[in-house]
Amino acid sequence: xxxxxxxxxxxxxxxxxxxxxxxxxxxxxxxxxxxxxxxxxxxxxxxxxxxxxxxxxxxxxxxxxxxxxxxxxxxxxxxxxxxxxxxxxxxxxxxxxxxxxxxxxxxxxxxxxxxxxxxxxxxxxxxxxxxxxxxxxxxxxxxxxxxxxxxxxxxxxxxxxxxxxxxxxxxxxxxxxxxxxxxxxxxxxxxxxxxxxxxxxxxxxxxxxxxxxxxxxxxxx
Amino acid sequence: xxxxxxxxxxxxxxxxxxxxxxxxxxxxxxxxxxxxxxxxxxxxxxxxxxxxxxxxxxxxxxxxxxxxxxxxxxxxxxxxxxxxxxxxxxxxxxxxxxxxxxxxxxxxxxxxxxxxxxxxxxxxxxxxxxxxxxxxxxxxxxxxxxxxxxxxxxxxxxxxxxxxxxxxxxxxxxxxxxxxxxxxxxxxxxxxxxxxxxxxxxxxxxxxxxxxxxxxxxxxx
DNA sequence: ATCGGAATAATTGTATACGATTTTGAAAGG
DNA sequence: CCTTTCAAAATCGTATACAATTATTCCGAT
Numbered sequence: 001x002x003x004x005x006x007x008x009x010x011x012x013x014x015x016x017x018x019x020x021x022x023x024x025x026x027x028x029x030x031x032x033x034x035x036x037x038x039x040x041x042x043x044x045x046x047x048x049x050x051x052x053x054x055x056x057x058x059x060x061x062x063x064x065x066x067x068x069x070x071x072x073x074x075x076x077x078x079x080x081x082x083x084x085x086x087x088x089x090x091x092x093x094x095x096x097x098x099x100x101x102x103x104x105x106x107x108x109x110x111x112x113x114x115x116x117x118x119x120x121x122x123x124x125x126x127x128x129x130x131x132x133x134x135x136x137x138x139x140x141x142x143x144x145x146x147x148x149x150x151x152x153x154x155x156x157x158x159x160x161x162x163x164x165x166x167x168x169x170x171x172x173x174x175x176x177x178x179x180x181x182x183x184x185x186x187x188x189x190x191x192x193x194x195x196x197x198x199x200x201x202x203x204x205x206x207x208x209x210x211x212x213x214x215x216x217x218x219x220x221x
Numbered sequence: 222x223x224x225x226x227x228x229x230x231x232x233x234x235x236x237x238x239x240x241x242x243x244x245x246x247x248x249x250x251x252x253x254x255x256x257x258x259x260x261x262x263x264x265x266x267x268x269x270x271x272x273x274x275x276x277x278x279x280x281x282x283x284x285x286x287x288x289x290x291x292x293x294x295x296x297x298x299x300x301x302x303x304x305x306x307x308x309x310x311x312x313x314x315x316x317x318x319x320x321x322x323x324x325x326x327x328x329x330x331x332x333x334x335x336x337x338x339x340x341x342x343x344x345x346x347x348x349x350x351x352x353x354x355x356x357x358x359x360x361x362x363x364x365x366x367x368x369x370x371x372x373x374x375x376x377x378x379x380x381x382x383x384x385x386x387x388x389x390x391x392x393x394x395x396x397x398x399x400x401x402x403x404x405x406x407x408x409x410x411x412x413x414x415x416x417x418x419x420x421x422x423x424x425x426x427x428x429x430x431x432x433x434x435x436x437x438x439x440x441x442x
Numbered sequence: 443a444t445c446g447g448a449a450t451a452a453t454t455g456t457a458t459a460c461g462a463t464t465t466t467g468a469a470a471g472g
Numbered sequence: 473c474c475t476t477t478c479a480a481a482a483t484c485g486t487a488t489a490c491a492a493t494t495a496t497t498c499c500g501a502t
Contacts, residue, residue, distance in 0.1 A: 002280070027453070038487045039454090047265060051272055059223070060454055060493045075362040082307050082363065141296040142303065145366055248483070259457045260484090281463045281484055 007035050008045045015054050015065055016127070016154040017120035022067035026055060052148060054155060066155060070205045073156040077200040080149050084130065084196060085189040087137040087146070092185045094136050100181055103129065107173045123154050129173050153199070160203040228256050229266045236275050236286055237348070237375040238341035243288035247276060273369060275376060287376060291426045294377040298421040301370050305351065305417060306410040308358040308367070313406045315357050321402055324350065328394045344375050350394050374420070381424040 001009075011031075014020045026046060028039045035042065046063045049055040053072075055063045068076070106129050113122035127150040134146035172195055179188040222230075232252075235241045247267060249260045256263065267284045270276040274293075276284045289297070327350050334343035348371040355367035393416060400409040 029453070040486055040488090043454090044268060047268070048272060051269060061495090062454060072362065075360045078360055079363045079366075082360075083304070086303050086307070139296045139299055139303075141293065141370075142300045145300075149362075250483070261456055261458090264484090282465090283484065 003037070004041055004044055007037070007041065008048060010035075011045060011049065012054060012151065013124075015049075015158075016151050017123050018154075018158045019120065020065050022065050022155065022159045024065045026063040026065065028062065053152060068152070068156050068159055070160070073160055073203060073205070074200065076149055076152045076156055077196060077203075080130075080146070080153065081193055081196045081200070083142065083146060083149075084134065085192040087134055087139075087142065088180075088189045088192055089185055090139070091133065091137040092180060092183065092188065094138060095180050095183075099136060100177060103133065103177050104174070106132065107177065110173065123157075126173075127151060127154055156203065157199075160205055162202060162204060224258065225262055225265055228258070228262065229269060231256075232266060232270065233275060233372065234345075236270075236379075237372050238344055239375075239379045240341065241286050243286050243376065243380045245286045247284040247286065249283065274373060289373070289377050289380055291381070294381055294424060294426070295421065297370055297373045297377055298417060298424075301351075301367070301374065302414055302417045302421070304363065304367060304370075305355065306413040308355055308360075308363065309401075309410045309413055310406055311360070312354065312358040313401060313404065313409065315359060316401050316404075320357060321398060324354065324398050325395070327353065328398065331394065344378075347394075348372060348375055377424065378420075381426055383423060383425060 011020070011026075020026070028042050028046070031042045031046075032039045046055060046057065050057045050063065053066055053068075056066045057063045106125060110122060110125040110129065113119075113125055131143065131147035131150045135143040137143065176188060176191050176195070179191055232241075232247075241247070249263050249267070252263045252267075253260045267276060267278065271278045271284065274287055274289075277287045278284045327346060331343060331346040331350065334340075334346055352364065352368035352371045356364040358364065397409060397412050397416070400412055
């Protein structure tokens with residue numbers, strides 16, 4: 001893997017795992033000295049992250065971790081709701097015992113991370129379950145998009161999620177594997193749709209109220 | 222629009238309109254003098270185009286217009302087949318007379334370009350019909366992905382399309398508007414799926430045979 | 443004490459320089 | 473005449489320099 005790619009992965013990991021919260025500034029100087037490369041390489045990485053909506057770059061003001069709007073948050077989840085259940089059908093055709101065991105291991109990793117209170121690992125494992133699943137459906141273009149949506153979902157949860165957003169759904173993933181093992185495509189599709197809906201509705205969108213409430217509190221005090 | 226963005230648009234346009242064919246090399250020096258900026262700005266644009274799969278960059282060998290593999294070509298179309306019909310449902314809810322007229326104008330542009338033999342304009346108009354339609358479904362994240370898939374489709378057609386790939390489907394678009402005007406969501410979805418299938422099957426995938434045939438021809442002559 | 447406003451510091455935008463790698467082309471040997 | 477080899481040209485990767493813009497701090501005025 002190229003050096004740029006390694007830096008990209010590290011920063012993305014930090015964002016997705018909520019180490020770098022939404023709104024955090026990412027000055028090129030600090031990053032370049034932290035990674036031991038010149039600003040040139042850092043800029044390249046930041047621009048990539050910006051295209052993928054993990055950071056936003058304002059002209060002459062630099063990069064900061066994206067704080068997705070409520071619209072964006074919902075659209076990311078809606079996109080997954082539209083795509084991922086659809087992938088189940090072609091996924092089911094490739095399903096076999098090896099996959100079943102592999103994904104049970106992934107679920108086990110999730111449980112372990114949850115038990116250890118290791119939220120970063122848990123977030124990664126949860127996202128990975130979804131996009132690894134997407135990959136075996138056989139369409140690399142869609143799989144790449146789903147992978148991006150999964151990571152963006154992690155960022156959405158960082159912005160709007162509660163503790164339950166990340167942990168509540170973990171036990172569930174094993175249920176999907178059961179359905180796939182039973183070759184019950186219909187139910188598996190429905191499960192996936194419900195699962196993503198659950199995550200979507202676990203988001204707390206404070207809307208504009210947050211700012212209004214601040215004003216009101218200022219006036220009332 | 223920033224200067225970078227303008228350069229990006231121009232190069233993308235040239236690729237999508239088949240002015241820069243798949244495989245064409247894009248040396249940074251030539252581009253930088255052509256656009257009157259330093260290589261820095263060009264590199265930024267090329268790297269963006271690479272992330273979006275319009276060009277491929279090989280280390281120390283530079284950028285060239287992507288020549289999509291057959292797998293990639295099919296996956297791009299399959300992705301559209303999975304997504305675009307699904308968008309019809311939410312699209313239909315926003316449909317109104319203004320949209321109807323707007324899209325009839327777009328179709329008229331397609332016809333005009335076809336009549337004038339202006340393939341570049343025709344390609345743009347055809348892609349635009351699809352992604353403008355996707356936009357009014359109300360999900361910006363998905364719409365952006367569909368837009369990218371439409372442009373990638375143009376590149377796929379540059380690589381594997383016949384003349385009929387670009388022109389045969391033009392008259393059709395008006396039919397979809399009819400169905401939307403009649404509020405016949407079911408048929409509109411089916412139409413979209415069939416339409417994209419038609420495009421997919423109009424591709425000629427020479428597969429590995431091309432190379433073999435070349436050898437055979439060399440021997441037989 | 444608080445609110446401008448100017449000077450200074452910090453940060454980004456773009457160009458250029460130089461080393462590294464690849465490609466090209468020509469000359470020498472078979 | 474063809475192949476091989478090596479030098480030169482072209483091209484890319486990365487660092488650095490300097491200009492442009494933005495953020496911060498400090499000072500004076502109200």
